[in-house]
Amino acid sequence: MYQVVIGACAAPLLSFDELLAADANPAGAGWSRPDLVWLQGASCSGCSTSFLNIEQITILDFLTYFTRLLYHPNLSSATGDQVPQILNKLAASGKPYILVMEGAIPAGMPHACMMAGRPIGEWVRLLAAKASRCIAAGTCAVSGGVAKMTGTLTGAVSLDEFLKQRSIKTPSVNLPACPMHPGHLVYTLLHFIKSKGLPELDDARRPRRFFTHSVHERCPRYAAFQARDFALRIGEEGCLMELGCQGPVTYNDCVAIGYNGNTNNCVRAGHPCIGCAGELFPRPLLYHTHVDPGIAAGIMLKRT
Numbered sequence: 001m002y003q004v005v006i007g008a009c010a011a012p013l014l015s016f017d018e019l020l021a022a023d024a025n026p027a028g029a030g031w032s033r034p035d036l037v038w039l040q041g042a043s044c045s046g047c048s049t050s051f052l053n054i055e056q057i058t059i060l061d062f063l064t065y066f067t068r069l070l071y072h073p074n075l076s077s078a079t080g081d082q083v084p085q086i087l088n089k090l091a092a093s094g095k096p097y098i099l100v101m102e103g104a105i106p107a108g109m110p111h112a113c114m115m116a117g118r119p120i121g122e123w124v125r126l127l128a129a130k131a132s133r134c135i136a137a138g139t140c141a142v143s144g145g146v147a148k149m150t151g152t153l154t155g156a157v158s159l160d161e162f163l164k165q166r167s168i169k170t171p172s173v174n175l176p177a178c179p180m181h182p183g184h185l186v187y188t189l190l191h192f193i194k195s196k197g198l199p200e201l202d203d204a205r206r207p208r209r210f211f212t213h214s215v216h217e218r219c220p221r222y223a224a225f226q227a228r229d230f231a232l233r234i235g236e237e238g239c240l241m242e243l244g245c246q247g248p249v250t251y252n253d254c255v256a257i258g259y260n261g262n263t264n265n266c267v268r269a270g271h272p273c274i275g276c277a278g279e280l281f282p283r284p285l286l287y288h289t290h291v292d293p294g295i296a297a298g299i300m301l302k303r304t
């Protein structure tokens with residue numbers, strides 16, 4: 001079972017099982033099913049795909065029993081004129097709903113990302129302003145990610161930056177990683193649904209439950225790091241620091257919970273952490289190494 005225990009947290013440490021108990025509400029009085037709308041900006045849909053991999057509950061149960069999904073670009077059958085009708089009706093309804101934002105917003109080149117004939121930024125502004133909560137799903141939405149890396153021309157901004165520039169005060173939660181871990185989103189939403197509040201957040205408004213510890217702190221290669229036993233090529237035994245591992249400066253519980261049913265994660269598989277949950281992701285040279293000239297040469301060849 002997915003269970004992460006982190007100390008020094010003021011909010012109750014509710015487990016997935018407690019949150020999923022159909023009728024029980026461990027944190028107080030009854031709960032109701034919130035409306036949910038999901039928008040995609042400059043993204044690869046990877047966080048949507050990751051979301052479908054939730055393991056603690058079927059995606060169908062989550063989207064129909066615990067929430068009511070009004071619109072998702074990949075999952076909804078609504079197309080064409082139906083989409084703006086759904087979104088405009090929701091914005092005008094005055095009802096509470098949660099907005100999940102996947103991808104950055106190309107604020108400097110609005111036509112780079114259009115939906116129903118309008119720049120995605122206009123939809124975000126309309127829907128975020130009236131949402132009861134916003135959730136930035138994945139690194140592109142949290143800090144710009146791939147869409148904001150050096151050399152891109154779209155003027156992409158994160159959800160936070162976008163809301164701040166427009167003085168939109170809707171409380172938001174940041175769930176970085178590329179892709180976002182499905183458990184992070186589902187836990188956050190279930191916590192909100194069942195307790196009417198968010199899990200405790202850090203200064204970057206990330207749930208402490210998931211982002212308190214660095215990858216390095218929990219790495220199975222930490223003993224090798226202490227022994228100064230460094231791998232010189234990807235896949236070798238030993239600490240991956242000499243291969244550019246970003247584990248010491250990246251905060252995420254991916255080592256503890258893994259992806260795809262805890263099958264694996266990067267450092268467990270022998271690949272350096274590339275800092276996908278960090279705000280500087282992606283760096284121009286993701287696999288930067290001072291040691292392995294073959295890898296460096298390969299990168300340079302691909303980039304030229």
Ligand code: SF4
Nearest residue numbers: 216219239240245247
């Ligand atoms: S492989 Fe990376 S995360 Fe693991 S001990 Fe080495 S530097 Fe730290």
Ligand code: SF4
Nearest residue numbers: 254266273274275276
């Ligand atoms: S090890 Fe690093 S790159 Fe891999 S999932 Fe975790 S934070 Fe992201």
